[in-house]
Each structure stands twice: as C-alpha cells, then as structure tokens.
Amino acid sequence: MLRLVASGPGPEAVIRLEDVSLRRGGRRVLDGLNLAIPEGGITAIMGPNGAGKSLSLRVMARLITPDSGSVQPAGTLSGPQDIALVFQKPVLLRRSVRANLRHALGVYGVPRRQRRARLGELLDFGRLAAIADAPARALSGGEQQRVAMVRALAARPRLLLLDEPTASLDPQATAAIETLILDAAHAGTTIVIVTHDRGQAGRLADHIRFLHKGALVEAAPAAQFLLAQKSPEAQAYLAGRLLL
Amino acid sequence: MQGFGDAFAAAFGLIVGLDADLVEIVGLSLAVTLSATVLACLIGFPLGALLAVGRFPLRGALTVLVNALMGLPPVVVGLVVYLLLSRAGPMGALGLLYTPTAMIIAQTILVTPIIAALTRQIVADLDAEYHETLRSMGAGAGARMATLLWDGRLALMTAALAGMGRALAEVGAVMIVGGNIDHVTRVMTTAIALETSRGELALALGLGIVLMILSLALNALVMGARVSAARMAHA
Numbered sequence: 001m002l003r004l005v006a007s008g009p010g011p012e013a014v015i016r017l018e019d020v021s022l023r024r025g026g027r028r029v030l031d032g033l034n035l036a037i038p039e040g041g042i043t044a045i046m047g048p049n050g051a052g053k054s055l056s057l058r059v060m061a062r063l064i065t066p067d068s069g070s071v072q073p074a075g076t077l078s079g080p081q082d083i084a085l086v087f088q089k090p091v092l093l094r095r096s097v098r099a100n101l102r103h104a105l106g107v108y109g110v111p112r113r114q115r116r117a118r119l120g121e122l123l124d125f126g127r128l129a130a131i132a133d134a135p136a137r138a139l140s141g142g143e144q145q146r147v148a149m150v151r152a153l154a155a156r157p158r159l160l161l162l163d164e165p166t167a168s169l170d171p172q173a174t175a176a177i178e179t180l181i182l183d184a185a186h187a188g189t190t191i192v193i194v195t196h197d198r199g200q201a202g203r204l205a206d207h208i209r210f211l212h213k214g215a216l217v218e219a220a221p222a223a224q225f226l227l228a229q230k231s232p233e234a235q236a237y238l239a240g241r242l243l244l
Numbered sequence: 245m246q247g248f249g250d251a252f253a254a255a256f257g258l259i260v261g262l263d264a265d266l267v268e269i270v271g272l273s274l275a276v277t278l279s280a281t282v283l284a285c286l287i288g289f290p291l292g293a294l295l296a297v298g299r300f301p302l303r304g305a306l307t308v309l310v311n312a313l314m315g316l317p318p319v320v321v322g323l324v325v326y327l328l329l330s331r332a333g334p335m336g337a338l339g340l341l342y343t344p345t346a347m348i349i350a351q352t353i354l355v356t357p358i359i360a361a362l363t364r365q366i367v368a369d370l371d372a373e374y375h376e377t378l379r380s381m382g383a384g385a386g387a388r389m390a391t392l393l394w395d396g397r398l399a400l401m402t403a404a405l406a407g408m409g410r411a412l413a414e415v416g417a418v419m420i421v422g423g424n425i426d427h428v429t430r431v432m433t434t435a436i437a438l439e440t441s442r443g444e445l446a447l448a449l450g451l452g453i454v455l456m457i458l459s460l461a462l463n464a465l466v467m468g469a470r471v472s473a474a475r476m477a478h479a
Contacts, residue, residue: 061380080382091377094395103391107383155381 014039014159014190015060015077020069022055022214029055030066031214037159039074042181042191044205044222046198046234048243052214053194054088057161060192061085076158081108084157088164090148092136097128097147100136104154118154126150126180142173149180153189160184162193166200178204198238202226210234212243254446255453266450273412273431274458276344280351281359281408288356288407289400292363293389297371307364313357318350322420325350329421342423347431350417355407362403367392370399398473405466412458 013036022030030052037043037060045053058064059071061083077083093100101122105115123129126146131139136147145165152160162181166174181204185191195201201208205222210231218231229235236243258266295307327333329341329349340346370392378388393400415433422429424438432451439448 063376063379085380087377087380091374093374093391104381107378107381107387107391151381 012039013037014074015083016072017056017059017066018070018072020056020059020066020071022052022059022064022066024055029214030059033069033211033215035209035211035216036219037190037192037209038207039076040188040190041206042185042193042204043207043209044201045192045194045209045211046196046201046237047211047217048237050213051211053211054163055214056211057085057163057192057194060159061161073159081155082158083161084152084155084159085161086145086148086152086163086165088167090144092144092147092151095136096133097136097139098123098132100147101151101154104151108155110154122150122154125153125183127176140173142169142176145169145173145177146180149177149184153184157189159190159192162191164194164196166195166197174200198226210237212237251445251449255449258446258450259453263447263450266447266454268427269430269432269435269451270454272344272429273433276347276351276418276431277408277411279348280355280411281404283348283352284355284359284407284411285404287352288359288403289363289393290389291356292360292365292403293367293393295360295364296367297385297388297392310357310360310364314361316354316357318354318414318416319420321350321353322417325353325417325421341421342425342429344422344429346421347418347429350421351411351414354414354417355411358410359403359407362406363393363400366396366399366403370396396473398469401469402466402473405462405469409459409462409466412455412462 015037017033017035020030020033020035021028029050033052033056035056045056047053055064059066062071063085073083093103095103098119101119102115105118110118123132126149128143128147128150131143136144139147149162149165165181166177169177178200181191181193193200193204201222208218208220208222208225209216210218210225210229210233212233218225218229218234220230225234226238229238233243257263291310295303295310325346326341328335329338329346330336331341340349367389371388374388374392374395378391383391413433415437418429418431419434419437422431422434424430424434430438432455436448436451436455439445439451
C-alpha cells in the first residue's frame with residue numbers, strides 16, 4: 001500500500017506511534033501503524049470502518065498495549081492525566097451532572113478546597129449550569145456527550161482524544177460539541193478527533209491522518225487533504241465509494 | 245394444649261396488647277440481626293468489590309470459597325463459634341458465650357458470605373459497564389471500588405436485606421451460642437422453638453406472626469430496592 005505523508009511527523013509531535021501492530025480475533029487490526037500527532041491544534045483521523053481509528057486512540061490512551069511497536073509520548077505527556085479520552089458512547093455515572101464532575105475532580109486528585117471553584121469553571125465552560133443537578137443518564141445524547149467532554153477536560157489534559165463524539169447527534173447537539181472542541185483547542189489542548197464526517201473535518205481540523213486496514217495511508221494539512229487527496233484509498237473514501 | 249383458634253386469638257391478643265415478653269424478644273431479635281447485618285455489610289461490601297475488580301493470586305479460589313460459604317449450615321457455625329468462645333477455647337477469656345454478642349458473631353459469620361457473594365456479582369456487572377471509562381480516567385483500584393460500590397448502592401441494599409432475612413430466620417447457631425436464656429439471649433426463633441415444645445402456642449404463634457410480617461416487609465423492601473436500582477440504571 002502506497003503511503004503518502006505530505007507533512008511528515010516532525011520533532012513537534014505530541015505523541016507518536018511507531019510501527020504499531022495489534023491482532024484481535026486472529027486478524028491484524030493495526031498493521032505497522034506509524035502515526036504522529038502534531039503538538040497543538042486539531043488532528044482528525046479519518047478512514048473507513050475497521051481502519052483502526054478507534055483502536056489507535058485506545059493505544060494512545062494506554063488502554064491497549066500493542067503486540068509490537070512503540071508509543072512515544074512527548075515529554076509534556078508525563079503525567080497519567082495528561083491524556084484524556086472521550087468515547088463515542090459515553091458512560092456517565094448514576095449520579096447528577098454535578099456529582100459526575102465532582103467525582104472526576106476527586107479521581108484526578110484535585111485538592112478538596114479547590115474542587116468547588118473548579119466545578120463552577122467546568123459547568124460554565126460546558127454550559128452545563130442549567131442541568132447541573134439533573135441525573136446525568138437521563139440527559140439527551142448530546143448533553144451526555146458534553147458532560148463526558150467536560151469531565152475529560154477536568155483533568156486539564158494536554159492531549160484530548162475524541163472517538164466520534166458527534167456520531168448520531170443532531171446538528172444542534174453537534175454544533176454544541178464542536179464549539180466545546182474549538183474552545184478546548186484555543187485553550188491550548190491538543191485534540192485528536194476520529195470522524196467520518198468530511199464537513200466536520202473541514203470545520204475543525206488543522207491536520208488529517210487517513211488510515212486504511214490498520215495503517216497510515218496519507219497525512220496532510222486539512223485544507224490540502226480535503227481539496228486533493230493523493231492516495232487512491234482516500235480519494236475513493238471521500239468520493240463515497242466502498243473501500244474493500 | 246390449646247385449640248388452634250384459641251391459640252391464634254391469644255397470639256393476636258399478645259401482639260395488640262404489646263405483651264412485655266413478646267416486645268422484649270422481638271427487640272432483641274432485631275438488635276442482634278441488625279448488628280450482624282451491619283457488620284456483615286462492613287466486611288462483605290469491600291470483600292465482594294475486591295473479588296470483583298481486584299487482580300491477585302487465588303482470587304478465583306477465594307470466590308469459589310465465598311460462594312460455597314453461602315450455604316454454611318448454621319449449626320456448624322454455632323458449633324465452631326461455641327468452641328472458640330467456650331471457656332477452654334482460644335477466646336474463652338472474653339466471656340462472650342451465652343451473650344447477645346456471641347449471637348451477633350455467629351450471625352455475622354453466616355451472613356457475610358451471602359452479602360460478599362451478592363456484592364461481587366453486582367459490582368462485577370457494573371464494572372463491565374464502567375471499566376474502560378474509569379481506566380481512561382486513571383482511577384486506581386481503590387477509586388474504582390469506591391465508585392462501583394456507591395453507584396451500585398441500591399442494588400447492594402438488596403444484598404444487605406437478603407442477608408438480614410437470613411439472619412432474622414436463623415435458629416441453630418444462635419441457639420447454640422446464645423443458649424436461649426430468658427431475658428438475656430432469647431430471640432424470636434429460639435423462643436418459638438422452646439414455646440412450641442412446651443405446648444405454649446400463643447406466644448409461639450404471636451412471635452411467628454411478627455416474624456412473618458418482618459419477613460414480608462423485608463421482601464417488599466428488597467423488591468422495591470430492585471425496582472429503584474433498575475430505574476436508576478437507566479436514569
């Protein structure tokens with residue numbers, strides 16, 4: 001498979017997967033994946049189903065240890081809470097929104113005397129004050145995803161990984177999530193988002209990494225990639241053709 | 245021996261009139277049972293959570309053992325506690341034999357495996373849902389256990405109530421270590437056994453009716469807690 005890297009992984013990468021391979025159920029789901037995420041801004045990972053997008057996020061988040069290859073975080077990702085992950089289907093605790101965030105602050109080791117102020121900041125940041133005392137699991141999908149994002153940001157991570165955070169959300173909820181993503185990026189958090197949505201990649205991403213069959217096929221600045229893809233796989237994917 | 249109808253009438257008379265002996269026996273039964281249930285929860289909740297989320301050698305064997313201990317014969321527990329607390333036993337110096345404390349110890353031993361085994365299942369089910377989220381947050385084993393126990397609190401109430409039901413209905417162990425001493429260690433089950441053997445059916449029936457009411461109330465609470473837990477899971 002031809003691999004095209006327009007803006008190669010430079011020394012500024014915040015995290016780098018080198019020759020990462022992983023087998024699941026007798027199948028090679030990551031196949032010598034080399035992926036570098038630039039420090040700062042928003043990187044979108046695109047590709048068809050089964051390309052290894054979500055798995056690569058889990059490898060970066062240290063939830064999965066690859067069979068071979070290495071994960072090399074930059075020196076800025078030294079703490080356990082420097083990387084946060086938001087799942088496509090967030091699992092919130094059986095508590096109110098406020099209690100979910102308070103729990104996260106506790107897990108992240110925020111001193112008790114600082115938690116009230118931090119909680120207020122988080123509720124404001126996520127525009128969650130009006131639903132702070134509602135049971136988190138009774139909220140709409142979009143509101144739950146907002147809570148999950150704000151919960152992840154409670155750790156003040158340097159790298160935020162988002163696994164299709166707006167899949168199956170309506171446009172209004174999608175817009176609210178995208179606003180949060182942009183706010184977090186402007187605040188200095190490096191963001192990696194897995195998305196199938198070309199429009200979303202165009203609205204949010206500074207860089208795009210295109211994966212197919214567990215390997216990196218193309219890496220380029222977003223504007224360049226969306227205008228003209230160099231690999232036949234990316235061209236077929238964005239043209240809406242089935243990639244087998 | 246009294247006729248059946250007479251016995252029932254006398255029993256209701258004792259209950260409605262709040263007979264002093266009956267009230268004392270019911271009170272002691274509840275005190276012993278509640279104490280044993282609280283102690284069993286203090287041991288069983290963390291033990292069950294540890295078995296559910298902990299990764300340590302012999303975890304599987306310990307789980308099998310706790311499950312097996314759910315069916316402990318009460319008279320065997322009574323015998324073992326008796327041997328431990330008897331004057332020649334290793335804890336004889338404490339002078340606890342034939343006291344409510346001895347009955348609480350025996351009931352705690354009986355109920356703890358039930359609560360621990362049910363807790364393990366409840367926490368394991370919840371952990372299957374929360375596992376990846378809590379790991380991604382960097383929660384350690386202690387924080388995970390605390391989170392799962394708190395979020396499973398309503399389901400855990402059913403475990404506690406099931407344990408309490410077992411303790412309340414237990415007779416063999418408390419008879420052996422308590423001795424069924426009037427005004428000291430006589431509880432509902434041992435009093436029913438004694439009064440029935442003496443042909444004094446009124447008090448036996450009165451206590452039996454109270455025991456049934458308490459048992460029904462406990463089951464209603466268990467059902468209510470299950471419904472609330474199921475509702476909370478989706479709330």
